[in-house]
Amino acid sequence: MRLLILLAVVFFLHLTAFAQQIQVVENESQTPIMGVAVFNESKSKSGITDFDGNVDITAFSDSEIIVFQHISHQSLSLKKSEIVSEKNIVHLQLSASNLDEVVLSVAKFGQNKRDIPQQVASVTSEDVLFNNPQTAADLLESTGKVYIQKSQMGGGSPNIRGFSTNRLLITVDGVRFNTAIFRSGNVQNVISIDPFSIERTEVILGPGSVVYGSDAVGGVMNFYTKKPKFSLVEGSSFSGNAVARYASASEEKTGHFDFNIGTKEWAFLTSVSYTDFGDLRMGKNGPDDYLRNEYVETINGEDVQVENDNPLIQVATGYHQINAMQKVRYMPSEKWDFNLGLFYSTTGDYPRYDRLIRKRGDNLRSAEWYYGPQEWLAGNLQAVNKAYNEGIYDESLITISYQRFKEGRNDRDFGETTLFETDEKVTGYSGAWDFEKDLNFGKLHYGVEYVYNKVNSEGKKTDITTGASEEDASRYPDGSTWQSLAAYSSLLYKLAENLSLQGGLRYNHILVDATFDNRFYDFPFSEANINTGALTGSLGLSWNPNKVLGWRMNFGTAFRAPNIDDVGKIFDSEPGSVVVPNPDLKPEYATTGEVGATLNFDNVLKFDAAVYVTHLKDALVRRDFEIEGETVIDYQGEPSNVQAIQNAARAEVYGFEVGMEVNFTKQLKLTSQYNITDGFEEDDNGDRNPVRSAAPQFGNSHLIFKAKKLKLDAFVEYNGQFDFEDLAPSQQSNDYLYAADENGNPYSPNWHTLNLAAQYNITAALQINATLENISDQRYRPYSSGIAAPGRNLIVAANYTF
Structure with missing residues (x-):
């Protein structure tokens, strides 16, 4: 019996030793949160989550209180032992204000929304599951800021601020989706993008030619x-x-x-x-x-x-x-x-x-x-x-x-x-x-x-x-x-x-x-x-x-x-x-x-x-x-x-x-x-x-x-x-x-x-x-x-x- 207890303790310690990397996710959507500041009360130890919400907490002791802070989420303090008991997942609540939302599309790198002079509308994977868009065009329409025209069921031509078709630019993971035959008439190519594969969609309202070049006259639609x-x-x-x-x-x-x-x-x-x-x-x-x-x-x-x-x-x-x-x-x-x-x-x-x-x-x-x-x-x-x-x-x-x-x-x-x-x-x-x-x-x-x-x-x-x-x-x-x-x-x-x-x-x-x-x-x-x-x-x-x-x-x-x-x-x-x-x-x-x-x-x-x-x-x-x-x-x-x-x-x-x-x-x-x-x-x-x-x-x-x-x-x-x-x-x-x-x-x-x-x-x-x-x-x-x-x-x- 003592041998079994000893083996169980060793096994638990073995798991704990390899459980030093944790993930921070949003409580409701379960999506990873990038850029979360992680530190102890004295701020002598710190880290920051990557794109997938991961961070290494090996330097922290089991009894140490770890603070999690993010500009668009409510701060949270937990003991390391509590995090391990929750299978290395930390859940943060979204703040009531979204002014400090991090957006990727304006500069191709993360920026605080409050620092950006352009307006950006966003849709998350959680929104996709709730709104049930049939196509990526319907996903864009759910923002309330993009108008959609359809000539057939397999259609969906976005309109942003009075511009449409080849005066709007579409990207997928930062790669230009528009082709040399995007026309001035209504285009339905956006339906090729699967809403279920999307983690986040960001729509830049207004010109985006500085970063994205030709066609970004009325706006840019970025699918990540x-x-x-x-x-x-x-x-x-x-x-x-x-x-x-x-x-x-x-x-x-x-x-x-x-x-x-x-x-x-x-x-x-x-x-x-x-x-x-x-x-x-x-x-x-x-x-x-x-x-x-x-x-x-x-x-x-x-x-x-x-x-x-x-x-x-x-x-x-x-x-x-x-x-x-x-x-x-x-x-x-x-x-x-x-x-x-x-x-x-x-x-x-x-x-x-x-x-x-x-x-x-x-x-x-x-x-x-x-x-x-x-x-x-x-x-x-x-x-x-x-x-x-x-x-x-x-x-x-x-x-x-x-x-x-x-x-x-x-x-x-x-x-x-x-x-x-x-x-x-x-x-x-x-x-x-x-x-x-x-x-x-x-x-x-x-x-x-x-x-x-x-x-x-x-x-x-x-x-x-x-x-x-x-x-x-x-x-x-x-x-x-x-x-x-x-x-x-x-x-x-x-x-x-x-x-x-x-x-x-x-x-x-x-x-x-x-x-x-x-x-x-x-x-x-x-x-x-x-x-x-x-x-x-x-x-x-x-x-x-x-x-x-x-x-x-x-x-x-x-x-x-x-x-x-x-x-x-x-x-x-x-x-x-x-x-x-x-x-x-x-x-x-x-x-x-x-x-x-x-x-x-x-x-x-x-x-x-x-x-x-x-x-x-x-x-x-x-x-x-x-x-x-x-x-x-x-x-x-x-x-x-x-x-x-x-x-x-x-x-x-x-x-x-x-x-x-x-x-x-x-x-x-x-x-x-x-x-x-x-x-x-x-x-x-x-x-x-x-x-x-x-x-x-x-x-x-x-x-x-x-x-x-x-x-x-x-x-x-x-x-x-x-x-x-x-x-x-x-x-x-x-x-x-x-x-x-x-x-x-x-x-x-x-x-x-x-x-x-x-x-x-x-x-x-x-x-x-x-x-x-x-x-x-x-x-x-x-x-x-x-x-x-x-x-x-x-x-x-x-x-x-x-």
């Missing part, structure tokens, strides 16, 4: 994927999650699992998600203009217009999607941290619903219109090196990446036997080296970046009755390239404890080379070569004179260089119009000014407001064009008006946004967000028209109750109205997207939805979520969208952690 976790005990550890979800409006069925294997120096994370969507059901109460009264079927080789038995069902909207991610992490020492990320996403064929509801006379115009599988294959390798006080940097980040994007378009007119198909592949390579240096008065960030894109594009047409195919005009010039070379520097200068100045400069050089195939169209040019540079800068001030008031002022410039889509595409922009190449383009240049303020009354009542204005010079817009005097050409057998992307005189976008938070108690709070955007485009003649990408007024309000195991959220989403005169000319001609007003003109009605979400932790491992969306079953279509939103929609999900 989950990192593998090391083992905190001797040997290896295993953990994971499994999620199952169902949504009634689209009959969505989603399954997800991820698992992590960790050792002392190596860690591996695998994540896989599969989603199957059926045809989407719209609401019962709203404009009849949105009903799907008929659709096309091909019966015995003949196109037939069929009456829809249930006009609320948007026939030809369903599709399926697979997302997979593999991460490998190796940390041989405290100075080096290597991360390898591999990503793969693919969809089935998915219909472009807005094209399938267009009419020509009494018949639907298209018999088929669908995107081929949208595929994204990517790999990136990142190496973090810490060299404190040893040279010109304290921390450096080296990133090299490879990406391959594939997409296809397939369309056939009603009653025609020719199916037109274009297939695109973009191969991208990039390399970046970023640095951070702590100075006595602040922090210096600088770096270099190179991006290379090659576009391969093919076109063909197929007779569906015989199966015979022949080559046809491609959408883009095959073999064209887009390159970007850049260097930047940014300085955060602490003028005082409550006053920070941040400024930066970036020089970016862009090279575009494209050769046109004139076998199908007789263009008066054979190639497009763009060799241009842009210098952008930013200067901002963040001032917090007291605990109540905070000010931020920011001035910045941004640019967007023409890409392959701008200079070289051929496609039907709208019925009876065709867009053709224009090699005579130059970059558009934006200047933005912003003033914001925060009010915080003892963390009980908080306000955040901002006003901004952006001037866009030489704006790239689609307008009527001519080729050697010709304004109409034949495109796919139809006479079509000629259009092209051109540099307009100027554009201006301005707006106001305000947020509010009321903490009635620790368990009950109210949040609200409202956004107003407006703007105009002006041509060389001084004529002004509304900006197409300026969204209507929109926002949301949430009443949230939190108990230990239960979370409830009663919320409303609301959207303002655009009358006919508020629509841009390109939208006025797209009457099939909108409801008709009393004069028969298209307009976008206002709408609101009532919603209720709940989350309950049955056990520490099992969590149940349920959301009832659009309780009053409203029938509405968000501005510029081609598909009506879901009607009453019950979403149920279960998440099991092991």
Whole structure:
């Protein structure tokens, strides 16, 4: 018996000896907390948690009290023995104030939010599990500051402060996601990013060209994927999650699992998600203009217009999607941290619903219109090196990446036997080296970046009755390239404890080379070569004179260089119009000014407001064009008006946004967000028209109750109205997207939805979520969208952690 006791004591001491590394996590979300200060009462011993919340406490004695302190969490004091008894996990409570939140996106390294002059909205993995976004686009929409347009179920085109598509930049783990064929029309590429793989999303509202280069005019969306976790005990550890979800409006069925294997120096994370969507059901109460009264079927080789038995069902909207991610992490020492990320996403064929509801006379115009599988294959390798006080940097980040994007378009007119198909592949390579240096008065960030894109594009047409195919005009010039070379520097200068100045400069050089195939169209040019540079800068001030008031002022410039889509595409922009190449383009240049303020009354009542204005010079817009005097050409057998992307005189976008938070108690709070955007485009003649990408007024309000195991959220989403005169000319001609007003003109009605979400932790491992969306079953279509939103929609999900 004594021998057994002795062996047990030895075994316990053995475990304790190897349990000196601990992890600090947030109490509710269980996510690691970086930058937690760890010290004893005399401060003679100290440490700080790394990106995964890990810190070594070997130097502390078992009876010693250890203090854990973090700017956005409540401080905590524990004995070392208490920490060991809790399996080396320390839980911190989130502070009621989020002013000191640490953000990564503005400088690619962690910064206190209160020191940053730009506004940043964030979404965590906890928010993903609670809000149940079907795609990454829906995840962005949940911030209340990003407007989402959809042309089909497999869609989601973000809009930030009146800018959209290729005037916004997307990154994944700091790697540029935009390609050389991101278009000025709505883009759905963001759906390739799996919400379940995301640890944190940060959205920079306003220009971000200093750090991110071309396209970051209206904002930057940064997706940070989950990192593998090391083992905190001797040997290896295993953990994971499994999620199952169902949504009634689209009959969505989603399954997800991820698992992590960790050792002392190596860690591996695998994540896989599969989603199957059926045809989407719209609401019962709203404009009849949105009903799907008929659709096309091909019966015995003949196109037939069929009456829809249930006009609320948007026939030809369903599709399926697979997302997979593999991460490998190796940390041989405290100075080096290597991360390898591999990503793969693919969809089935998915219909472009807005094209399938267009009419020509009494018949639907298209018999088929669908995107081929949208595929994204990517790999990136990142190496973090810490060299404190040893040279010109304290921390450096080296990133090299490879990406391959594939997409296809397939369309056939009603009653025609020719199916037109274009297939695109973009191969991208990039390399970046970023640095951070702590100075006595602040922090210096600088770096270099190179991006290379090659576009391969093919076109063909197929007779569906015989199966015979022949080559046809491609959408883009095959073999064209887009390159970007850049260097930047940014300085955060602490003028005082409550006053920070941040400024930066970036020089970016862009090279575009494209050769046109004139076998199908007789263009008066054979190639497009763009060799241009842009210098952008930013200067901002963040001032917090007291605990109540905070000010931020920011001035910045941004640019967007023409890409392959701008200079070289051929496609039907709208019925009876065709867009053709224009090699005579130059970059558009934006200047933005912003003033914001925060009010915080003892963390009980908080306000955040901002006003901004952006001037866009030489704006790239689609307008009527001519080729050697010709304004109409034949495109796919139809006479079509000629259009092209051109540099307009100027554009201006301005707006106001305000947020509010009321903490009635620790368990009950109210949040609200409202956004107003407006703007105009002006041509060389001084004529002004509304900006197409300026969204209507929109926002949301949430009443949230939190108990230990239960979370409830009663919320409303609301959207303002655009009358006919508020629509841009390109939208006025797209009457099939909108409801008709009393004069028969298209307009976008206002709408609101009532919603209720709940989350309950049955056990520490099992969590149940349920959301009832659009309780009053409203029938509405968000501005510029081609598909009506879901009607009453019950979403149920279960998440099991092991």
